[in-house]
Amino acid sequence: MSRYNHREVEPKWRERWTRAGIDRALSPEEARGKPKAYILEMFPYPSGRIHVGHSRNYAMGDVIARFRRANGYNVLHPMGWDAFGLPAENAAMEKGVHPKNWTYANIEAMRGQLKLLGLAIDWERELATCDPSYYKHQQTMFLAFWKKGLVYRKKQKVNWDPVDQTVLANEQVVDGKGWRSGAPVETRELEQWMFRVTAYADDLLDAIGSLDKWPDKVRLMQSNWIGKSHGARFKFDIVDSEAKIDVFTTRPDTLFGASFVALAPDHPLTKEIALRKPEVAQFIEACAHLGTSEADIEKAEKFGVDLGLKVRHPFDPSWELPVWGANFVLSQYGTGALYGCPGHDESDHAFASKYKLPILPVVLPPGADEATFSVAQEPFVGDGVAFNSKFLDGLPSREAIARAIAELEKLGAGEATTQWRLRDWGVSRQRYWGCPIPAIHCAKCGVVPAPEKDLPVALPEDVKFDKPGNPLAHHPTWKQVDCPQCGGKAERETDTLDTFVDSAWYFARFADPQNEARPFDKKLANYWLPVDQYVGGVEHAVLHLLYARFFTRAMRDCGYLDSPADGEPFKSLFTQGMVVHETYKSASGQWLLPEETELKDGARIDVATGQAVEIGAIEKMSKSKKNVVDLDAFVTDFGADVARWFVLSDSPPERDVEWTASGVKGAWGFVQRVWTLVDAHGRPAPEPDEAAPAMQGEAHALRQLAHRAIQHVTADIEHFRFNVAVAKCYELVNAIAKLKGDDEAAVFARGEALRILTQLISPFMPHLAEECWERLGFEPFAASAPWPAADPELAARNTVTLPIQVNGKKRAEIEAAKGAAEAEVREQALQHPSVAQFLAGQTVRKVIVVQDRIVNIVAN
């Protein structure tokens, strides 16, 4: 009897796998007709070290990758590093390390840690986005996009992060704060590089419908983000002026309920009037001081100022409406101006109530009475029937909208339009540690592309981080260059690309990561894409996934790839839950690592001081709260398999799992138990196709259970029900342990069950599986063995236990042949003694027999 020693076993098998090269993805030619499966986990940012919390994401992808491989797929399961980004520069400033050295040292450390997990990854395809051999191609594509009109420059108000000293995309502003720094965002006007994401707005929205293997939640979030609304855009003529005010509305049917027009504080007209009207200038000033955080918005009252202008109603030139500046009008949405219809819009109602503007009802809710219906207290925002609206009267809202638009078009005042919430993606970042934008500014020629032969435009390495701002711009010589057009003195663009650009196409690069001439070979990309299974956190539901969808379309339209033709990079997406852990705080208020505490007499104490520890919320493992469990130490103590098994076993994969000592203990115990059983069996297991000796009783029952387990676990892995698959494995182990005896039948059944168990746990605990595989007399690898096939006859049930209910309450059980005739089952049920007892003195009204399921007798 030998105890399972993971410290020897795990490294041994990893070494053998590597030597045999079993994790290498085959070329399309080598694959010879095998179907392909591209399994990918969102690649990590090399922040320093990996903790067990990170492992869940990779463990899930690895289960799928190994499962697909066992099922005969040519699997691509690569790993890379999202390696550009601010933390490297912060480290440079804090510790004086060069971002490059810091990043590569982290990659080195994290690669070693990831390898400890025994992931079936094709490491030959590893890439880092900060490597010039990677970003060179990104620059090439940037130029191609530029040529195609998908890249442009625009002077724009931008979100400026005062702490990180850089521009942020709208998507990176969370509650008015920088997503990374947490500092309140300011606005600045800057010349920006933009990606024309809106060129694909319609397609990006429509295609969401075809992403049936994405979580509904993510699809909804993307739809909302893109935010398409249909409506009308039209002009109001300003009284005593040639000028007009352009507005957007989704409800032109309520035009006869208009009582004012409102402009955004930074609308050009508002600003113009502010020059001569101090109260308007004051209003603008007041708006600028309003915070944009959640709390601020909630308590921000609507306010405005009368601009002193009048406009004519498009349907009735004699009807004049006042023009106001209002704080609730957004300059970035629509035209930055709207007409207020207080009767049928919440904001307009609040505004009109405050400033005593007319509130007119023009839409009658279904069932309401025209004579008594009022909107004085509450606006009605739903659909109904137009009234008080001249030629619209009597039309249902939908028709009234169409009719109103037709009228606006006839008058030449406006037209139907579509409005998007989605805006183009500003990608300029005033940082050093990012992909340089391959453009040159020439005083004579303007902004010109860097010549393709000069790519990559590489980052200089001799940079200083001694002052705030962009070190590239401060570099003494780097930006000096000759204009490729006129040959005169010119300057390089010093902005770098948002790191979300790097991650918007890395999955395509994995198809052909060593290609020097091109981003990737078209044929290879066509072969591997789309990613069949993508696994990552929900936090990327909008940003990364939207950008990747945009990029794939842009790459397709610039001729880099043909497939996926629909431009969808990720066929199936799974968003996994986090690993959470209790947080601990010392008496002095410092966060403590779990290992800095211990349980003593049921209370948790600080090891250093012996004082009680304050136990905080159970949160996502994070460095800042120190509620992390280091991977290396854990693997040394318990092994990678225990970590993998545990993070997949306790909770459904989409839900968070709490890392607990007892859970670890359970997984550890299971590993030992499996090994003990295999080891104790002490002889080779039968080959999968070996004929079984005749048997009945417990041995036969074990065979049945094992073959059913194959069916269950197979379906569970397919459907991402890892926790249920794990439970089935426990069940199988319990059954194997129960079967005693050393006769031929028992030995066969046990050996077969152990072989099946080994194969079923192999995607989850690959090291243990190999050790068992070898002990059972197989070679070379459990990891390369075909997935076990269930014998349909064994897995099938020939008898079923049927519950018998009387009036919906279970009273008895009977054994019946599977598929037994209804009449037979019915008789058996009615005659059952405990059923008869309940039927005494009652009349049977009805007997419901659901085949192989249940019998219900209705009596009274």
Added chain:
RNA sequence: GCGAGCGUGGCGAAACUGGUAGACGCAGCGGACUUAAAAUCCGUUCGCCCAAAAGGCGGUGCGGGUUCAACUCCCGCCGCUCGCACCA
């Protein structure tokens, strides 16, 4: 405010298209082995009634409904989580 999801034992959770609620794990309890502990193994565990067994009653956040049958479907509440946030 709008939208989505969730709510099941002491805990994490199972339950396929409505068909035996609580699989499996943790913790607990009892036992075996041990001088003892750890480890391991075996048994047991939703609550209530009954001395116990047999058995019965109740039970999936709350209140109603549909159905022979509801964790599952419908209506109305309550609570939690996430996303969006003055989008005209």
